[in-house]
Amino acid sequence: MANSTTSASANRPEGAERLSEERREAMRGEPPFVEAPTDDTRLVRALKEAGVTAGLVAVLTLFFFFFRTDIAVGGLNLTVDPKSWIIAVGIAFAGRFLLTYFVFAGERPTIGGWKKVAAASARWPIGKVLGITLLLIALTLPFLLMTLLPGQDRYLLDLSILILTYVMLGWGLNIVVGLAGLLDLGYVAFYAVGAYSFALLATNFDLGFWICLPMAGLFAALWGVMLGFPVLRLRGDYLAIVTLAFGEIIRVVLLNWYDFTGGPNGILGIPKPTLFGLEFSRGEGSFSDFFGLEYSSIQRFVFLYYIILALALLTNFVTMRMRKLPVGRAWEALREDEIACRSLGINTVNVKLTAFATGAMFGGFAGSFFATRQGFISPESFTFIESAIILAIVVLGGLGSQLGVVIASVVMIGGIELLRNLTGLQAIFGAGFDPTQYRMLIFGLAMVLIMVWKPRGLVSTRTPSAIYKEKKTIGADLVAQGEGH
Amino acid sequence: MEYFLQQLINGVTLGSIYGLIAIGYTMVYGIIGMINFAHGEIFMIGSFIALAVFLALAAIGITFLPLVLLLMVVVAMICTAAWGWTIERVAYRPLRGSFRLAPLITAIGMSIFLQNFVQVTQGARVKPLPPQIQGGITLMDSPSGIVVQISWIQIIIILMTVVLMAGFSLLISKTSLGRQQRACEQDRKMASLLGVNVDRTISLTFVMGAGLAAVAGMMFLLYYGVIDFYIGFIAGVKAFTAAVLGGIGSLPGAMLGGLAIGLIETFWSGYFSVEYKDVAAFSILAIVLIFMPSGLLGRPEVEKV
Amino acid sequence: MNENNRNWAVDPVLSVEHLTMRFGGLVAVDDLSFDVGRGDITALIGPNGAGKTTVFNCVTGFYKPTEGRIALRREGTVSDAALAELTRGGQQYRRADDGSIFLLERMADFKITEIAGVARTFQNIRLFGGMTALENLLVAQHNELMRASGYTIGGLLGLPGYRRAAEAAKEKAIEWLRRVDLLDRADDPAADLPYGAQRRLEIARALCTNPVLLCLDEPAAGLNPRESAELNTLLKYIRDEHGVSVLLIEHDMGVVMEISDHIVVLDYGKKISDGTASEVRNDPKVIAAYLGVDDEEVEEVERDLDVATAHTPVQGGAL
Known part of the structure; x- marks a missing residue:
């Protein structure tokens, strides 16, 4: 009797081994059915x-x-x-x-073989060094560009602003998708709400940038709660498709509500941001006038650049801080196992809504910035493709990874944008060749290829939010993606 | 009343097209549990191929309409099915069993790629095709001047949908392929252990879904006479709505959902406003998913603790 | 244990009365009543499919029972009259000086843990696999920390009040990790721990919510004999040192017979026996239910059962 007992337990693999075996088994792409080799x-x-x-x-x-x-x-x-x-x-x-x-x-x-190569994960110090380097570059970028590439500085600065906007949007969405595990395909709705709130407040009530910005963020957060509430019970793909529907509904309403939103014509004449009342223009009372500088249009670009950099860094700071707070930990716990959360007395409704609201708020900030940078907005800027791009940045970067979002934004937005410059290819493909035409084509292809190459994204490890003795990063295969159960 | 009848006929026609696309969504979701985001693009590609076939036949002088239609269907189905197979092989199979968001992202990437591929190769402007099949049967000719008519093209669309649906249901319920497919739907690993070639079955699912979407694309072309590279997105989302409404994984459900969405959209446009017809369809999607997540004919899912 | 020692009849922490749960036509639990004594370890046993986990899910709010009352007396002894009044009044709970009482069948699952003080574990372990053992225990202290962080605002600003609370929470987590012998694995992701360690971590996590009643769904399933013995020690420690009442579902008769103060036996959703370990062990109905035999054979079976329980059939882990 005693003998059979020990042998039974000896045959049973150790717990962790068994779990990982099960996991590997479940993930195996190659089924036992194998075609006969030729x-x-x-x-x-x-x-x-x-x-x-x-x-x-x-x-x-x-x-x-x-x-x-x-x-x-x-x-x-x-x-x-x-x-x-x-x-x-x-x-x-x-x-x-x-x-x-x-x-x-x-x-x-089988392309599946590539995944094994990709499984080796980045070490934490590399991430930290890279993060600090990127931050230093970002802080000094306008001056670097002006001294190193004076001919192209305006274009490159504009591109940097664009990339930073996507970084910020990616960080905002990362809260919802990466931390809380709620798949949101309609994030552009909050971007649109932020932009339209800002534009309507600024043009109708003549309020300045710094007043409209927080108000637009709050509006977007409110919408995050409003749209989040009905979808609380949904999970995974269903959540994705309903959020997509909400995004489209908001766009169609913006498109057709002429009296309020201007319909397809959008809203014109959105005021530019000022630095304590100093405008970035020629003449009296302007920034250049006040500081006795010679007016240059690049001053406004530099100013806009620092605004979006500050907003993006704020997003990052708040997110990193929240991860270490109970609410952020509850987001991640929700992603791991919703039922276990409930069994620990966590009100998952509140946890989900705070995730939606926080993510939406940053989307709203980004939208405000977009409105003020463009000076003009229309529903055309808020199509599904924007949501898809932002989600792609988050997933390609690696869910939950702040650094990954930056890398993915630079690669996807910057890399694709640089195609515009490849006019040299005309020599090969003939004068009719227009590289910009292929931008989205390559974008789509890149999404597929990067995902097949690294299904978990570029930076796929998780850093614990609390440490007892030693900080160990957690491999992506252990982290859940909020698929429910 | 006459107006109502006419809208009903139009709604059923539109619903048939949605239903055919929805089958592709519902089968793929049933078997591998992912939203094949690129399926709407498959439909769009089908319509472009049908158009090219039509023009090619006209160029070599074949104008006998039944033959033209037959060739259009056959070639469009074959070529579109090839696209369906390739997409699965390139973008989804490498990620099978990988983490759940990955195939969704490749699907969106594929969708973007296909839209732009067609835009680059065929141009961004809309392609008008003059109506090829004219006339119809007048059902009612009221004194108020409203004529209720069912056109030949509507009859063709509805008949074709019925025939395809019937054939397809037989395929799934009676043939060995259908059995394999249902087995994979239930438990992929077990099916594989029992000697079912899972990869091939999944590929065939994509091929069949793409074939039906190609028919839908061709009928869309003939019915509306205008296509462009962007028609796939909206049609795709609505067809997915139809699949969900009917109960995802259920073939009759997909057809029923397609009809429901077609009717809702037509009546909404007919009685309320054309601008907000998409809002109506999307709102239905949201409402159904929130209050009735298993759809009209789907199996309810019980939360396991 | 003799007849006078029926703590559950005198001072029940949980009273399940006439609980019925139907799923469509299936009656999973049928008019079940039992009490859980304060400070007792109570075992809910029965053959597979007897409805034990359904009872658990009703008690912890994951299912809403079709009929019946589930009353939790968090502290003090509340009179039956007060309970009846509360039931009629339609409230969910009542807090008073002479004791507080909660009607669990009316409360949302997370509220049951948060304010009534019932914690649970799951048959198939539900840890936050991608989070470290330490983080798992911190998540369990969510509500306390949430208040301390001023609902995130204070925490974002880095107020000292929150920092102190966070330190205290970490101390508590570390204390429990030490207690379940997992301190050296504190920074490892929960999914990387061996099976037995995961079971212990899940119990520690449930305890971090400060429960008065701890519900354990098959805590010994898949454990080896040494781990089972450690589990017994842990459960006794929880009962004796922390005053937590324990309700557990278990198939491992070794564990059940050794540590239970009170055993309730279910079969086909009905209670067939209720009493101390020795009473239940000798109940012919229990033996019949477990072994599916006619009454004539009971005596024979009884002898076998005594032998089996003495030898701790560990391989009976229901996996």
Whole structure:
């Protein structure tokens, strides 16, 4: 009897082992069903697979490269362009052949294999060093640009402002998606509410930037609660699709409520921010006049840059601080296990609503900044694609990682924006080649590729919010994503 | 009354199109539990392929309408199915079993990619196609001047949907493929242990969903006569709404939900305002998910503690 | 333990009366009544599917019972008249000098833990796997810390009041980690801990909510004999040193018979036996329910059961 007892417990794996085994089992992409391997040599297999790929590409692109429909007088005209189609098929054949022959080297080409390479995680000190370096660069960027690249400083500064706006939006959404695990596909709604609140307050009541900004943030937070309330019971994909619907509803209403929002024409003449009443313009009472500087349009850009940097840093500071507070810890606990939260006396309704509200508030701040920077807003700026971009930044960066958001913003927004400059490619593809046309095309492709390469995002480790003795980062495979159960 | 009848006919036609797209969503969600965000784009690609086939046939002189329609359906289904297969292979299969948000992001990425791919290769402007099938049956000719008419194209759309739905239901309930699919839906790992080729089954699900979406795309083209690279997004969200409304995972539910969304949208536009028709559809989505998360025909989910 | 020592009849901390829970046509719990004595370890046992976990879910508010009353006397002895008045009045709870009472069937799940003081663990462990052991115990002190942080505002500003409360919370967490022998794993993510450690951590986490009643759903499942013995020690410590009443579901008869002051036996949602360990062990109905035999064979079975319980069948862990 005693013997059988010990052997039974000996056969049972240790708890953690068993758990991780289960987890690995559940995550395994490759099912037990395996196709019989072929006896082909490497060359034959490479040729075969290249042939299949080329055939597939031929079918896929037949009606997009070979045929092209153009609008002509009296209807549509069909033009035929076999050259680009054949080139595409050729590239597919060659590419797949080389890939199979050299890279996969005889193994079955499953992209899943890449994940194992990606599993090695970043160490904490690297993150810290990188964070501080990025902060120092961000603080001095306008001066760096003005001295190092005087010809392009305005363009690059403008791009930096854009990137920082997305960093801020990403950090705001990171609270909702990364910390609380609530998948929100309609984050742009809060961005829009912030921008419109700001614009309406500023144009109708003649209030200054520094008064409108917090009010717009509060409005957005209020909307966060209002939209958050009905979706409290929803989880995962359903939550995503309802938040998407809310985002679209808000956009359609903005588009059609002419009297209030100006409809598709939007709102014009939104005042620019001032520095203690000093405007960034030419003439009396302006910033340059007051400080006795020579007027330059770049002064306004530098000012805007520091505003968004300050707002973004505020977002980061508050988020990092909240993570160590009970509310932030409850967000993360909610992401891990909602039922366990309830069993510990945590009011999950409040926890969810605070996450929605806090995230929405920062979205509202960013929206206000957007309105004042543009001086003009219309519903066109708040489409679903914006939500998708912000979510992509958060997920690609690594859920819950503040540094990841920065890296992803720089890569995705900055990298794509730089395509505009690649006019040199016209030499290769002909004068009609317009690289900006391919911006979103490449953006979409990059989203797919980065995700396949690193499904957990670029920075995927979690740092504990409280430490007893030793700070250990937590691997992404242990951290839940708020999928409920 | 006449107005009501006419709206009813229009609503059913629109609902048929939504229903066909919704089947793709519902099957994919049923089998791998993800929202295939790019499915709306598949529908859009189907309509573009159908248009190109039509123009190509016209260019080589084939104008006999039934033959043209048949060729359009067949070629559009095949080529769109190839797209469906490729998307699954490239963007979803590598992430199978990975963390849940990853395929959603690749799906959104794919959706963005496909929209812009079509925009770049086919141009951003809308493509008008003059109506090819004209006339219809006048059902009622009231003295008030309102004519209730069901056009031939509407008849074709509704008939085709009924035929495809019937065939599809048979496929799922009677064939070995359907059984494998249902098995994968229940328990993928177990199905695999029992010798079901799970990858192939999932691929086929995408292929079939894409085929139906291609038919929907072609009918959209013939019915409205205007397409552009952006039609997939709104149609996709509405079809997903339909799938959810009917109960995700249920084929009859998808059709029923499609009809419901089509009718709601048509009546809302007919009696209230055209501008807010999308708001109506999205509000329905939100209300259904919040109050009836398992939809009309879906199985209720019980929270396990 | 003799007949006079029926603490649960004299000073019950929890009284379940006429509890019925139906799921559609299925009656999971059928007109069940029992008491849990203050300061007792009470075991709820029964064959699989007897409705034990359903009772737990009703007590902790995760299910709303179809019928019945679940009264928790947090402190003091409240008269039955006061309880009846509270029931009629439609309130959820009453706090008074002579004791406070909570009607759990009317309260939301998180309120039951927060103000009534009932904590629980789960059959399939529900730790926050991606958070460290220490963080798990800090989450359990959420409500206290929330108030101390001035509902986040004070904490954001870094007020000293919150910093002191946070230190105290950490001290408490560390104390419990030491008690369950997990101090050296304090900074490891909960999902990385061995199975037995996860069970202990979950109990420690529940205790961090300062409960008066601790509900444990199969705490010994999957533990080896040494770990089971440690669990017994821990449960006795909780009862004796912290005055926490324990209600537990358990299949491991070794654990049940050794530590329980009171055992309630369920079968098909009904109570079939209720008493001390020795009473229940000798109850023919219990033996029949467990082994599914006719009354004639009971005597024979009784002998076997005595042998089995003496040897602690650990492999019976319900996994």
